[in-house]
Amino acid sequence: MSSFLSPLSAQSPSASSYGLDVDVVFAIVDQVWSSYGQAEQELMQLADFPAQAQASQESTAAHAGQLPGEQISASVAVTGAFMGHVVVATSQEAAQQITGIALDDTSQQVSDDDVADWMGELANVIGGNIKSLLPGPSVLSLPMVMTSTQGQAMHWPDAYVALHLPLGWRGQSITVTVWARKQETSDAQ
Amino acid sequence: MKILVADDSKVMRQIVIRTLRQAGYSDHELVEATDGAHALTLVTSEQPDLVLSDWNMPGMSGIELLAAVRGAGQTMPFGFVTSEGSPDMRQQAASAGADFLLSKPFTAEGLREALQPILG
Numbered sequence: 439m440s441s442f443l444s445p446l447s448a449q450s451p452s453a454s455s456y457g458l459d460v461d462v463v464f465a466i467v468d469q470v471w472s473s474y475g476q477a478e479q480e481l482m483q484l485a486d487f488p489a490q491a492q493a494s495q496e497s498t499a500a501h502a503g504q505l506p507g508e509q510i511s512a513s514v515a516v517t518g519a520f521m522g523h524v525v526v527a528t529s530q531e532a533a534q535q536i537t538g539i540a541l542d543d544t545s546q547q548v549s550d551d552d553v554a555d556w557m558g559e560l561a562n563v564i565g566g567n568i569k570s571l572l573p574g575p576s577v578l579s580l581p582m583v584m585t586s587t588q589g590q591a592m593h594w595p596d597a598y599v600a601l602h603l604p605l606g607w608r609g610q611s612i613t614v615t616v617w618a619r620k621q622e623t624s625d626a627q
Numbered sequence: 628m629k630i631l632v633a634d635d636s637k638v639m640r641q642i643v644i645r646t647l648r649q650a651g652y653s654d655h656e657l658v659e660a661t662d663g664a665h666a667l668t669l670v671t672s673e674q675p676d677l678v679l680s681d682w683n684m685p686g687m688s689g690i691e692l693l694a695a696v697r698g699a700g701q702t703m704p705f706g707f708v709t710s711e712g713s714p715d716m717r718q719q720a721a722s723a724g725a726d727f728l729l730s731k732p733f734t735a736e737g738l739r740e741a742l743q744p745i746l747g
Contacts, residue, residue, distance in 0.1 A: 473732030474642065540638050542645060552638060559636040562683065563731045566710025578711060580635075580685055 456520065456572055458601045458616060466567045467603065467614055470560065474540050507531070510553065512561035512583045516569050518576025521619035522597060524565035526557065530585070532610035533557055554583040564614060596620055628746065629656045631675035633666035633692065634708070635684045639731075643679060643708060649735035652746060663687025667695050675703060677745060682709035682716070690723055697724045704745045708733065 511527040528536070530553070537548045537556040558581035569578055600618040604611060630647065634640045640659050647655070658673050660666035664687045666680060678696065682689035693705055704726045709716070712730030720728045727741045 470732045473734060537638065541641060555636050556638040559639050562636075563710040566683075566731070569711060570713055574713070575715065578683060580683060 456600055456618060458568075458571060460601060460603055462571060463568060463601060463603055463614065463616075464605075467564055467605065470563050470567070508585065508587055510557055510583065510585050512554075512557040512581050514561050514565035514581050515579040516565065516572060516576050517579070519574050520569075520572040520576050522572075522600065523594065523617040524561060524568050525615045525617065526561045526564055526612070527615070528557075528607075528612040529610050532607065532612060535608065535610075536560070557581075558583045568616060594619075628654075628677070629658060629673060629675040631658045631660060631666060631669055631673065631678045632680075633660035633663065633678065633684070633689070634681040635662050636681070637661075639681070646733065646735050646738050650739040650742065652742065655746075663689060663692035663695075666692050670696050670701055670703075671699070677703060677742075678705045679708050680705065682707050682711065690719060693720070693723045693725055706741060706745075 508530040509527060510530055510533045511525055513523045513525040515523050533553045533556075534548055537553045538546075540556050541548060541552065561581045561583075562578070565581075566578055569576060594617050597617040597619050599615060601614075601616040603614040605613065630652070632640050632643050632647075634643065644657055644659075647653070647657070658669055658675060660669050662684045663680070666678065667687065669675070670678065678692075680689040680692055684692075687695070689707055689709065693707075696703075696705060705724065706726050707720050707728040708731060709728065710731045712728055717728050726745060729737060729741050
């Protein structure tokens with residue numbers, strides 16, 4: 439049976455087995471944020487830094503990406519020595535604001551296409567940098583962007599949450615989540 | 628001088644162009660390509676003096692674009708602006724004939740440092 443079909447018997451190695459550190463991932467996200475103009479407007483605030491995130495992976499998985507209201511999630515897949523996804527999720531309202539700042543145009547409503555474009559690019563840049571922390575060689579996919587309504591979180595049943603970073607910005611929630619594919623016990627390190 | 632900016636993200640193309648201006652390259656003519664294949668067409672038709680390309684693009688990737696550009700005998704400077712900057716990718720880029728690889732996120736200073744040897 440493939441690992442895809444046997445999530446219950448799969449082993450979930452600890453996040454530390456992939457060398458992911460929340461401080462390092464936060465530094466990556468913060469640098470991306472700063473570089474695209476958000477920091478100039480004091481846009482990056484950290485809320486509920488997840489020191490306990492890895493302590494309860496099932497709980498984290500249940501809540502990863504679940505944000506109130508209409509939500510937009512952008513993901514990139516990493517395939518190779520590491521198999522998983524990097525997901526950046528936030529509210530539509532926050533995504534509109536983030537995109538307006540990136541375009542240097544906060545005076546008017548940006549288009550849905552621009553929002554999807556920029557959220558995908560943020561996932562690409564953040565995912566590309568997180569990929570450098572993961573075992574290689576691996577390949578980064580093009581980003582995929584999804585919108586959803588309240589309570590419909592992105593979830594991969596054959597993966598577990600290796601890292602979940604909840605961030606606060608302008609009173610809005612932004613999350614960065616790294617999903618790692620579960621491995622069958624026989625395949626584990 | 629003409630600069631071709633290839634990136635499948637329209638917003639990122641705008642950021643690259645804005646950062647070029649911030650880095651002091653505001654007088655250059657700018658041409659935009661939405662993916663590698665589009666960029667290859669524009670390399671031929673526009674004959675840019677510099678290509679700034681994303682790596683990860685649908686259809687034709689940046690590294691495939693570079694191979695095609697060099698394969699066509701085009702020798703203009705070519706730099707990557709990409710979300711990944713691993714030693715392996717830098718090696719690939721250099722071997723294929725790239726002049727530099729600038730990893731995203733990048734700053735105006737970083738862009739200026741990369742372009743100064745090429746554009747002055």
